[in-house]
Amino acid sequence: MIKLVIFDADKTLWDHYNISEFEEPFHLPERDILRDSEGRTLKLFPNVRKTLEELKRKDVKIAMATWNFPHKTEKVLKALELDSYFDVVVSRDFPFKFIMIAEILRKFAESGIRFRPEEILFVDDRRAHFGNVWLYLGRIQCLEMWKDINDHLEIISKLENSQT
Ligand SMILES: [Mg+2]
Numbered sequence: 001m002i003k004l005v006i007f008d009a010d011k012t013l014w015d016h017y018n019i020s021e022f023e024e025p026f027h028l029p030e031r032d033i034l035r036d037s038e039g040r041t042l043k044l045f046p047n048v049r050k051t052l053e054e055l056k057r058k059d060v061k062i063a064m065a066t067w068n069f070p071h072k073t074e075k076v077l078k079a080l081e082l083d084s085y086f087d088v089v090v091s092r093d094f095p096f097k098f099i100m101i102a103e104i105l106r107k108f109a110e111s112g113i114r115f116r117p118e119e120i121l122f123v124d125d126r127r128a129h130f131g132n133v134w135l136y137l138g139r140i141q142c143l144e145m146w147k148d149i150n151d152h153l154e155i156i157s158k159l160e161n162s163q164t
Pocket of ligand 1 (some may be wrong): 012
């Protein structure tokens with residue numbers, strides 16, 4: 001049974017490949033579109049908000065592991081009003097997702113919440129990360145966005161299947 005879903009950000013939750021480039025002030029021409037001071041634009045993928053809401057409703061913990069400057073991630077999540085969905089956000093200026101996931105698990109452990117690897121689902125558009133996740137952290141379930149799934153809501157149906 002999945003109790004924690006960890007998301008990558010760039011190209012997984014939104015279409016931009018690097019939010020660390022974004023400069024304030026931001027403005028939002030639409031709820032799911034964010035534009036920076038120089039016209040860089042990101043668009044949230046269609047069912048992201050709905051998926052996060054569904055996960056919350058099901059009492060599944062939500063975390064983020066992203067290769068970005070932490071202050072940029074924080075500001076973008078706030079501007080999109082997505083920050084409240086995430087129980088833990090680990091945003092680092094290095095690409096090693098297995099280290100970020102280990103940090104996420106440490107943070108949960110500090111508040112008394114422990115997950116077995118089988119209870120964790122990691123979603124990222126880069127399959128290259130999965131090898132080290134399995135090597136160092138065990139049998140975490142990994143989904144390659146746009147390969148294994150094409151719509152974030154598929155995460156919800158996978159959850160339901162894993163609970164039977
Ligand atoms: Mg990515």
